[in-house]
Amino acid sequence: MSARRGGRRDPGLRVGMAILAFLLFTTVFVPLLTPYDPVAQNVSNSLKPPSLSHWFGTDEFGRDVLTRVLYGTRPALLVGVLSVVVSAVVGVPLGMLAGFFGGLPDRLISGWVDVMLSFPALLMALLIVTLLGAGVPSLVLALGIAHVPIFVRLARSSALLVREHDYVAASRTFGASHAHVIRVHVLPNVLGPVVVMASLGIAGAIREEAALSFLGLGIQPPAPSWGNLIREGVAVIFDAPWLAVIPGIYLTASVLAFNLLGDVARDALDPRDIVDTATQKRTTQ
Numbered sequence: 592m593s594a595r596r597g598g599r600r601d602p603g604l605r606v607g608m609a610i611l612a613f614l615l616f617t618t619v620f621v622p623l624l625t626p627y628d629p630v631a632q633n634v635s636n637s638l639k640p641p642s643l644s645h646w647f648g649t650d651e652f653g654r655d656v657l658t659r660v661l662y663g664t665r666p667a668l669l670v671g672v673l674s675v676v677v678s679a680v681v682g683v684p685l686g687m688l689a690g691f692f693g694g695l696p697d698r699l700i701s702g703w704v705d706v707m708l709s710f711p712a713l714l715m716a717l718l719i720v721t722l723l724g725a726g727v728p729s730l731v732l733a734l735g736i737a738h739v740p741i742f743v744r745l746a747r748s749s750a751l752l753v754r755e756h757d758y759v760a761a762s763r764t765f766g767a768s769h770a771h772v773i774r775v776h777v778l779p780n781v782l783g784p785v786v787v788m789a790s791l792g793i794a795g796a797i798r799e800e801a802a803l804s805f806l807g808l809g810i811q812p813p814a815p816s817w818g819n820l821i822r823e824g825v826a827v828i829f830d831a832p833w834l835a836v837i838p839g840i841y842l843t844a845s846v847l848a849f850n851l852l853g854d855v856a857r858d859a860l861d862p863r864d865i866v867d868t869a870t871q872k873r874t875t876q
Contacts, residue, residue: 607851610844618664627655629662630813638831647837651827659815660838666810667817667845670730671797675789677735678742683785685739686746687777691754701747704740712737713799720808730809734796745788749781783860790853794846801842817842 617624633653641648647656689700707715712734719733753759753776762772803809804818812819817838824835 601855603851604855607848607855610848611852614664614668614845614848617661618668621661621664625655625658625661627658629654629659629815638827641833648831648833650823650834656834656837659820660817660841663815663817663820663838664841666727667797667800670727670734670800671793673731674734674738674796675792677731678738678792679785679789682739682742683746683781686743687750687773687781689743690747690750691773691777700743704743707740713802716799717803717808720803725808725811727810730800730803734799738792738796741792742785742788745784746781749784750777753777753780787853787857787860790849790856794849794853797842797849798846
């Protein structure tokens, strides 16, 4: 059932929004939710199992795992959202330019995209982070650049479809400029697919940020990140399995939330639904 027809009754929408609301709440209010410092060490309290005082136990340095997992939400969402903004801001205009004008601009942009897509996105991000160094700005730029080709192809496909419509030809006949046609006719038709891809892209960027941090190329310890928390937990997986399991659950839940919201948005913005709705209105009039 699409989000347009099901609305708030859609279980995917409810689950996705609930997880996202929880993540945003903990991101904003985490200093009020836990009394512990995410980086302060207390080695005399190391590797304690979950208890009333430490709900998710402690790590090998005696730090509260719940606190570090909650603080790890911040870089995950920040990198996920900002990297997709970078991808969309760069990729969508290039894609509309290639699809609307065709010819040499299309060949140049499409050729560059083909070269970029010959490298896996995570490998491309890894190479960029290696050159720029670790940290949030580098992660945002690396993941943003790595996913630009996806938004270019998406916007190009939408622009190719729109430019063949009669109303675009009519606008040109009446002397509308290219900028006017792109702004009024092309951009609104591109935004729907971009919204869907943005939600799915955030999920992918969160996952890739965790992977880079796991490899030691993302958020650097002692700053908490789900990726480096999992890496620390894997080292003592048999003595303290909760160290890897808990951040893994949070990572999985966040990726699931954005994937669910992307699926709902895709159904809501499905052109076939729009056509079906218009047809039903005409037959009932």
